[in-house]
Amino acid sequence: MTIQRQYSLPNCTLLLEGLSDTTGSGQIDVRPIMSILVNAECRIAGSPLPLTGGREFFESLLGAVSRYAQEFLSGVPHFPNLDNVQPLVQLRRINRNLHRLIVQRRGDVHVMSNGLTGNTASTAPIEIDLTTVQLFDLVEAVDQFFADSQTLPTLSLQVTPVERRYANADQPIVKRAAPAAIGVSSLAVAAIALFFVPVPEVQKPKDPLPRPAANSLDTTTGVSGQVATGSPPRSPSAVGSETVSSSSIASETTSPSSITSETASSITTETASPSPVVSETPSPIASETASPSPVASETSPSPIASETSPSPVASETSPSPVASETSPSPVASETASSSPVALETASPSPVSSETASPSPVASETPSTSPSEITATSTTESVGNSELSSEITDPIALRDLNRRLHRQILENKQEKLRFPRQLIYRVAVRPDGTVADYEGRNQSAIDYVNETPLPKLKTSTTATVSGTGSQEPVAYYKVVFTPRGVPQVSPWRGYR
Amino acid sequence: MKVSANVMYLDSPPAQSNPVILDSLPVPATFEDREMPRRARLQIDLILLAIEALDIGGSEAILTLAAELELQDIIKNRVNLWRLRSTNPLRRYSQRRSLTVLEAKALVAIACYLARRMTVLIRQLLLAYQQISDKQLSMEHHFRLSEYLERFRKHFRSRMNPRRSGVLAYSSDEKLNELAISLLGELLFCTGTGGMQRFWSSLFDGEV
Numbered sequence: 245m246t247i248q249r250q251y252s253l254p255n256c257t258l259l260l261e262g263l264s265d266t267t268g269s270g271q272i273d274v275r276p277i278m279s280i281l282v283n284a285e286c287r288i289a290g291s292p293l294p295l296t297g298g299r300e301f302f303e304s305l306l307g308a309v310s311r312y313a314q315e316f317l318s319g320v321p322h323f324p325n326l327d328n329v330q331p332l333v334q335l336r337r338i339n340r341n342l343h344r345l346i347v348q349r350r351g352d353v354h355v356m357s358n359g360l361t362g363n364t365a366s367t368a369p370i371e372i373d374l375t376t377v378q379l380f381d382l383v384e385a386v387d388q389f390f391a392d393s394q395t396l397p398t399l400s401l402q403v404t405p406v407e408r409r410y411a412n413a414d415q416p417i418v419k420r421a422a423p424a425a426i427g428v429s430s431l432a433v434a435a436i437a438l439f440f441v442p443v444p445e446v447q448k449p450k451d452p453l454p455r456p457a458a459n460s461l462d463t464t465t466g467v468s469g470q471v472a473t474g475s476p477p478r479s480p481s482a483v484g485s486e487t488v489s490s491s492s493i494a495s496e497t498t499s500p501s502s503i504t505s506e507t508a509s510s511i512t513t514e515t516a517s518p519s520p521v522v523s524e525t526p527s528p529i530a531s532e533t534a535s536p537s538p539v540a541s542e543t544s545p546s547p548i549a550s551e552t553s554p555s556p557v558a559s560e561t562s563p564s565p566v567a568s569e570t571s572p573s574p575v576a577s578e579t580a581s582s583s584p585v586a587l588e589t590a591s592p593s594p595v596s597s598e599t600a601s602p603s604p605v606a607s608e609t610p611s612t613s614p615s616e617i618t619a620t621s622t623t624e625s626v627g628n629s630e631l632s633s634e635i636t637d638p639i640a641l642r643d644l645n646r647r648l649h650r651q652i653l654e655n656k657q658e659k660l661r662f663p664r665q666l667i668y669r670v671a672v673r674p675d676g677t678v679a680d681y682e683g684r685n686q687s688a689i690d691y692v693n694e695t696p697l698p699k700l701k702t703s704t705t706a707t708v709s710g711t712g713s714q715e716p717v718a719y720y721k722v723v724f725t726p727r728g729v730p731q732v733s734p735w736r737g738y739r
Numbered sequence: 740m741k742v743s744a745n746v747m748y749l750d751s752p753p754a755q756s757n758p759v760i761l762d763s764l765p766v767p768a769t770f771e772d773r774e775m776p777r778r779a780r781l782q783i784d785l786i787l788l789a790i791e792a793l794d795i796g797g798s799e800a801i802l803t804l805a806a807e808l809e810l811q812d813i814i815k816n817r818v819n820l821w822r823l824r825s826t827n828p829l830r831r832y833s834q835r836r837s838l839t840v841l842e843a844k845a846l847v848a849i850a851c852y853l854a855r856r857m858t859v860l861i862r863q864l865l866l867a868y869q870q871i872s873d874k875q876l877s878m879e880h881h882f883r884l885s886e887y888l889e890r891f892r893k894h895f896r897s898r899m900n901p902r903r904s905g906v907l908a909y910s911s912d913e914k915l916n917e918l919a920i921s922l923l924g925e926l927l928f929c930t931g932t933g934g935m936q937r938f939w940s941s942l943f944d945g946e947v
Contacts, residue, residue, distance in 0.1 A: 313928060313937055314937060314940060314941050314944065316924070316925075316928065317925055317928055317937060317938055317941035317944075318782075318941035318942070318944035318945070319944075320941075320944035320945040322944075340917065340920065340921060340924075341868070341869060341872065341920075341924075375865075375869050376865055376869070376924045376927070377862060377865050377866055377869065377927070380924075380927050380928060380931065383928065383931060384931045384932060387931050387932040387933035387934075387937075388932050390932075390933060391932045391933065401933045401936065403933075403936055403937055403940040403941075404940065405767055405940050405941070405942075405943035405944045405945070405946065405947050406944045406945050406947075407945070407947055408945055408946060408947065
């Protein structure tokens with residue numbers, strides 16, 4: 245007995261033909277149970293060809309439709325139990341509203357032909373595009389079949405949620421990798437961008453190079469100034485070697501201007517240039533001058549400077565000042581020993597005057613070089629005044645102490661008040677004038693302008709400009725109490 | 740002898756006024772005593788939102804149906820319903836408490852019953868959308884559809900927290916329309932014979 249069951253929906257009709265397993269009971273049911281499926285036919289509206297097949301096709305259709313319905317609802321893909329064989333029926337999503345039903349032409353799938361195309365037509369799978377409503381009708385037909393307990397009762401609706409491990413494939417790998425890729429690439433871009441940013445250079449403190457613009461009038465001052473402020477790297481041998489060549493230059497050129505220009509050029513070109521000037525005057529005793537110059541100390545020439553300094557006119561002065569000033573100065577930075585040697589070389593002013601080879605040069609140099617030296621040396625003497633000679637005679641100390649105290653008292657303002665005491669170290673020349681001073685604590689530096697010290701210094705240095713640190717000084721400790729009372733005592737006490 | 744059984748889905752058995760219906764919804768073993776997953780809470784609320792957009796008296800209908808289905812022990816009143824739906828993480832006043840399995844079942848049952856009542860409307864709208872998009876027309880050409888979309892957008896924007904990234908994804912009208920249409924499709928599936936089981940099961944997809 246053939247049983248036919250039809251589940252029809254507006255867009256889809258599912259027609260099943262089967263047999264009843266009529267064993268025994270002869271009574272005829274109104275709706276006998278269909279337990280054997282002979283043929284299944286699925287007609288979809290709009291598709292001319294009905295899909296027909298046997299039980300294999302029908303079960304594949306049920307599985308595909310049921311899974312795809314869940315996939316549609318949750319958005320999580322449901323995969324069939326993969327067993328290498330491509331399922332007969334598949335459903336794929338094309339877009340939100342289109343779904344493609346794919347049926348393979350194999351197994352027990354029969355495609356009804358309209359007579360135009362033969363059964364042997366092709367092996368290409370049948371593809372039917374369904375809208376959402378059509379898909380729902382297909383699903384609904386399947387569900388009604390599932391719900392029908394009189395038709396193939398062994399098949400029933402079974403939906404199970406997908407496991408988490410399958411859901412991870414929800415997002416495509418590209419989408420999941422995007423954040424990491426963006427992070428890495430942005431780091432790379434930043435690295436490339438920063439690669440082109442120059443590394444900030446460490447600025448080394450520059451050597452006080454010759455500043456010809458400052459006083460371009462005479463190069464010797466520039467030279468001496470440069471040397472006095474100290475460019476130690478000059479090697480003594482270089483100095484020695486240069487003496488000869490530069491002396492020859494000096495001898496060649498007669499006019500001072502040309503010499504200055506010459507030396508100026510030599511300054512810029514070669515750093516060893518100062519030495520020529522040094523050696524110019526005592527060219528006969530070049531052997532002598534060469535030897536002390538590398539070892540001459542700053543301290544040694546100070547007495548000579550005091551001798552020469554009072555004569556600012558310098559036109560008449562023989563090249564001796566040149567010798568005295570310049571010879572020590574190139575080596576000013578170098579410490580040391582041979583002060584007697586330097587004195588020797590400096591003192592032979594008659595010798596140099598005898599030779600007197602570049603007298604024009606000499607006339608120029610003394611006029612400015614002393615001031616330059618004082619300028620530089622005074623700044624230095626504040627810090628390391630040990631370098632200039634010190635008056636240690638107790639009688640002179642006591643005398644100077646009194647004079648200094650009196651000067652301060654005479655020049656100080658009526659009422660002085662300080663938050664705490666001010667301590668200064670003051671250098672006093674033999675004539676009682678203030679050579680220099682320095683604050684020894686912070687308040688001393690802060691309130692220095694209220695003390696008479698700046699006035700004393702400026703008033704006295706003007707007259708004795710020039711020699712500065714070269715003359716011996718006595719050091720005193722000047723303390724202003726918070727009430728403004730000055731106290732003066734020798735820095736090292738009375739020996 | 741051929742026996743033809745012509746079963747229309749509209750002839751599905753009438754609503755059983757019995758909370759026993761909830762037993763037809765199997766709970767995955769791992770969710771026996773747990774709360775509903777995040778996506779499920781979101782999905783349930785959105786489906787109800789779509790129902791409200793379809794039927795202007797949707798929220799009233801939910802309460803009425805809850806009483807009909809004898810689910811009033813679970814969904815007691817309007818405030819209670821609001822609190823249940825506010826377990827949606829995208830809600831403006833999202834609740835810290837989650838949704839229990841029983842509460843979720845009740846909401847799913849109500850949603851599916853309401854959807855079934857609106858089967859015809861849902862089908863019409865989906866067909867209209869299909870035709871309109873085939874002709875590349877705008878949604879305004881179908882009055883009923885544009886009304887639904889407009890109302891859905893309004894509901895969504897007034898109730899969802901605009902600062903949440905999940906809501907920011909639906910900032911434009913087009914995005915919201917897409918969401919509304921896709922919810923309409925899901926509602927259609929809820930109307931089916933096995934719709935409730937299918938919808939319920941889909942809530943746990945990828946969570947077990």
